[in-house]
Amino acid sequence: MAKSEDITRLIEAMVDGGGARAEAFFVAHDLGLTYDSVSKGWGIRKHVNAALLQAERDGRQDEIVEAGLEAYDLTAGELASTKRTSSGGTVPQISANSRVFISHASADKELADALADLIRLGTGLSHERILCTSLEGMGIPVGTTNYLEYLREQLSDAGLVLPLFTPAFFDSEVCLIEIGAMWGLQMPAFPLLVPPVDYGRVEKLLGKFQGAKINQSAGLSQLHDRIVRTFSLKAETSMWEEKKAGFDKRLPSLLKSLAESTRVDANDLRAAKRRTTEIEAQVAGLEAKVKELEEQNRALHTAKTADEADVAMAPKDEIEQFEELAKAAVETVRLLSRAVRLALYEDLGRSEYYRPDAFSSDAEDAERAQRDDLLAYDEDDGGYTPNYDDPAMGDAREALVSLLHSHWSDDFEQWFRTKYRKRWAANSLPVWDALKLV
Numbered sequence: 302m303a304k305s306e307d308i309t310r311l312i313e314a315m316v317d318g319g320g321a322r323a324e325a326f327f328v329a330h331d332l333g334l335t336y337d338s339v340s341k342g343w344g345i346r347k348h349v350n351a352a353l354l355q356a357e358r359d360g361r362q363d364e365i366v367e368a369g370l371e372a373y374d375l376t377a378g379e380l381a382s383t384k385r386t387s388s389g390g391t392v393p394q395i396s397a398n399s400r401v402f403i404s405h406a407s408a409d410k411e412l413a414d415a416l417a418d419l420i421r422l423g424t425g426l427s428h429e430r431i432l433c434t435s436l437e438g439m440g441i442p443v444g445t446t447n448y449l450e451y452l453r454e455q456l457s458d459a460g461l462v463l464p465l466f467t468p469a470f471f472d473s474e475v476c477l478i479e480i481g482a483m484w485g486l487q488m489p490a491f492p493l494l495v496p497p498v499d500y501g502r503v504e505k506l507l508g509k510f511q512g513a514k515i516n517q518s519a520g521l522s523q524l525h526d527r528i529v530r531t532f533s534l535k536a537e538t539s540m541w542e543e544k545k546a547g548f549d550k551r552l553p554s555l556l557k558s559l560a561e562s563t564r565v566d567a568n569d570l571r572a573a574k575r576r577t578t579e580i581e582a583q584v585a586g587l588e589a590k591v592k593e594l595e596e597q598n599r600a601l602h603t604a605k606t607a608d609e610a611d612v613a614m615a616p617k618d619e620i621e622q623f624e625e626l627a628k629a630a631v632e633t634v635r636l637l638s639r640a641v642r643l644a645l646y647e648d649l650g651r652s653e654y655y656r657p658d659a660f661s662s663d664a665e666d667a668e669r670a671q672r673d674d675l676l677a678y679d680e681d682d683g684g685y686t687p688n689y690d691d692p693a694m695g696d697a698r699e700a701l702v703s704l705l706h707s708h709w710s711d712d713f714e715q716w717f718r719t720k721y722r723k724r725w726a727a728n729s730l731p732v733w734d735a736l737k738l739v
Contacts, residue, residue: 307370319487332352336349345511352365400459401463401528402461403432403465405467406476408469408472408473413465415548425534461527463493464479465493467495484507596618619712630697633696633700638670640669641670645694
């Protein structure tokens with residue numbers, strides 16, 4: 302019967318080796334369906350445990366554990382970093398000259414250098430086995446003619462890739478090329494997150510992953526264990542703790558001096574564009590109001606009776622302007638479905654995501670609109686937003702913003718209340734309904 306310590310070692314090796322490799326193993330041993338039966342939201346360990354439990358039920362536990370120990374080269378107690386090829390096979394374990402590849406933005410040179418020093422001094426890994434392009438003696442050799450080709454060769458032979466996810470990392474085309482190659486080659490990796498970068502941002506790039514935050518002690522300890530195991534080093538805990546203490550002491554100043562990202566988040570950019578349009582509409586409304594007041598002032602100066610003065614003060618031009626804008630807005634949304642119009646209301650009226658009731662006709666309508674590229678679905682926030690890149694949606698937005706965000710006078714608002722029996726408010730669904738906008 303398989304020993305519990307062997308099973309534990311195998312599970313840890315499979316977790317460290319990545320989901321793709323573990324899945325390939327169980328598929329080859331007719332346990333792929335059980336491995337995949339676990340919901341995708343769970344980690345690799347849950348999938349592995351399910352497959353091993355099924356093997357025990359089938360009376361094949363000893364066979365599977367023995368095969369796993371051999372596949373992961375654990376018969377001698379060590380983990381080999383084999384990698385799957387695109388055809389599903391494997392390539393030999395890491396070579397004696399394989400390196401730690403620190404993928405980082407050039408703007409983060411100081412932090413990458415400090416990390417390389419921690420690895421070298423804290424684990425005993427020689428400087429020749431660390432590739433950190435910003436560090437003298439660990440970077441690209443002088444005279445290298447093809448920078449990207451050299452990086453590709455080094456990356457493909459790396460024993461472990463350490464992507465240093467900083468704000469500047471996402472601005473670097475070379476870093477994104479390296480991370481793409483790492484993903485495509487299914488390289489063993491240990492991502493390090495550097496504040497303010499969080500798991501959510503990295504998951505948008507890599508999907509679910511195993512990594513650590515550079516400012517958390519437990520994460521750096523996991524990195525130490527991973528390097529020691531991958532490169533078969535002798536673990537010197539006291540030496541690592543001493544060097545890590547020095548690194549931790551420097552880290553706050555290193556984080557403070559990090560380069561800021563030059564790219565704007567898509568949601569922030571969209572909000573800024575929307576605010577700009579609103580301000581432009583408000584300016585246009587104010588200019589129209591100034592013109593109207595100038596005309597009223599001239600009419601008052603020429604009025605000879607109280608009735609003539611009342612006529613001069615009535616906001617006729619303002620009401621005409623409103624009715625023209627309302628008519629134009631209705632025309633732009635007339636052919637749009639109810640779900641799309643409600644999404645416009647949530648976005649322009651309330652600055653919220655549109656979240657229809659599940660399994661309702663509006664939910665089905667929203668899904669159709671998404672397929673037609675009229676709405677976009679945000680997985681993180683679980684709601685729909687209008688896709689203003691579509692011409693019809695762009696026209697609707699322009700017309701609605703002109704109507705809803707113009708500056709209307711108190712006299713107009715009193716007229717609106719009298720005509721529509723509702724208080725004027727751009728974020729009021731009854732107002733939108735009264736104007737036939739939803």
